[in-house]
Amino acid sequence: MMHDMAVDAREPTATEPLGGWLTPGQLDSWLSLVRVLIWLPWSIDQQLQRDSKLRMVEYQVLAMLSEHENWTTHMSALAEVTNASLSRLSHVVERLEKRGLVRREPDPTDGRFTNAILTDLGYATLAEAAPGHVTHLRSIVIDALSPEQLRRLGSASQRIMSRIDASRAG
Amino acid sequence: MMHDMAVDAREPTATEPLGGWLTPGQLDSWLSLVRVLIWLPWSIDQQLQRDSKLRMVEYQVLAMLSEHENWTTHMSALAEVTNASLSRLSHVVERLEKRGLVRREPDPTDGRFTNAILTDLGYATLAEAAPGHVTHLRSIVIDALSPEQLRRLGSASQRIMSRIDASRAG
DNA sequence: CCTTCAAGCTTGAAACGTCAAGTCATGCTG
DNA sequence: CAGCATGACTTGACGTTTCAAGCTTGAAGG
Numbered sequence A, B: 001m002m003h004d005m006a007v008d009a010r011e012p013t014a015t016e017p018l019g020g021w022l023t024p025g026q027l028d029s030w031l032s033l034v035r036v037l038i039w040l041p042w043s044i045d046q047q048l049q050r051d052s053k054l055r056m057v058e059y060q061v062l063a064m065l066s067e068h069e070n071w072t073t074h075m076s077a078l079a080e081v082t083n084a085s086l087s088r089l090s091h092v093v094e095r096l097e098k099r100g101l102v103r104r105e106p107d108p109t110d111g112r113f114t115n116a117i118l119t120d121l122g123y124a125t126l127a128e129a130a131p132g133h134v135t136h137l138r139s140i141v142i143d144a145l146s147p148e149q150l151r152r153l154g155s156a157s158q159r160i161m162s163r164i165d166a167s168r169a170g
Numbered sequence C: 001c002c003t004t005c006a007a008g009c010t011t012g013a014a015a016c017g018t019c020a021a022g023t024c025a026t027g028c029t030g
Numbered sequence D: 001c002a003g004c005a006t007g008a009c010t011t012g013a014c015g016t017t018t019c020a021a022g023c024t025t026g027a028a029g030g
Helices: A024-052 A056-066 A075-082 A086-098 A120-140 A147-169 B024-052 B056-066 B075-082 B086-098 B120-140 B147-169
Strands: A072-074 A102-106 A114-118 B072-074 B102-106 B114-118
Touching: A024 A056, A024 A120, A024 B024, A024 B147, A056 A072, A056 A075, A056 A086, A056 A102, A056 A114, A056 A120, A072 A075, A075 A086, A075 A114, A086 A102, A114 A120, A120 B147, A147 B024, A147 B120, A147 B147, B024 B056, B024 B120, B056 B072, B056 B075, B056 B086, B056 B102, B056 B114, B056 B120, B072 B075, B075 B086, B075 B114, B086 B102, B114 B120
Parallel strands: none
Antiparallel strands: A072 A114, A102 A114, B072 B114, B102 B114
């Protein structure tokens, strides 16, 4: 779906997919990719919520914080990586804060920035969630492909991302 | 993020990514894929909403209907393909119905099913949206890759999907 | 200093999605 | 064929995201 529906047919009964814009091979590849775009995040979310009561965004926030000096990052940096709007991130972090996994304070060196800071509890939560997450990842993605296939998937992803980045900048 | 955070460090200052669970290469490929999972749907949504006032789910619903006999499909079939819960789909179709793009009626052959049916207006809307969507798709995905790369991306996606399908069934 | 401005959030209302019941048609069982 | 079970939704309440202001901090110009 989402590409190959007939655009010339006028009768409900006579409607047949045309696929006039993409070759069958292109269409096929695209359809497979769409399925992954839809179902892979879903699958990851399922596992995280079931085993760790975390959403993917929340996990991303905690993980990202854990990788920074002093477990501290500007809100805006978090927003960029997770593709959450600032406003969404603000709400997400507010909820994490209520759960005691993160706290916020103004950046001492520039009061316009707000720092999100991972708490010990947040770190512990992340540390508990991580192994299950990686295991799941392995079983769904990593082990489904040969090393070479995985490498190629990565580089195709990079090429796509550079197009997206370009279209965002332009 | 989401995999390689240190799990042994206890001091906020000493925290360094370990990457102990995935090789650097695997991690790299995975990170690239995650970025696509996050940003590609976003990019598609942007274009559709800007040019056609449609969300991706809505486009999917219209497109899927257009490919069926009599522009008609059971709600549950739509739900499966779009990975919307039945309930979400019900709300989505309700909104499409209010906009006159779709209508609903009980399946005459089995009253438990509800048929969603594309209206002429819905078809026209889809036909208007499709070219822009395909153009965008081409510029972001198809043209970013060689035919061979695209083919490989498709088959990698299939392999991943079969794992996900298996984990859903089991 | 004193505006004016932009950046970086925060907030609240509205739109959207999820979850837990509830409804209704059909199948199955005794 | 009565009664229970099941499947396919629908509904409404609740939680989340988005959208459009609004607030606050610091920078720049006069």
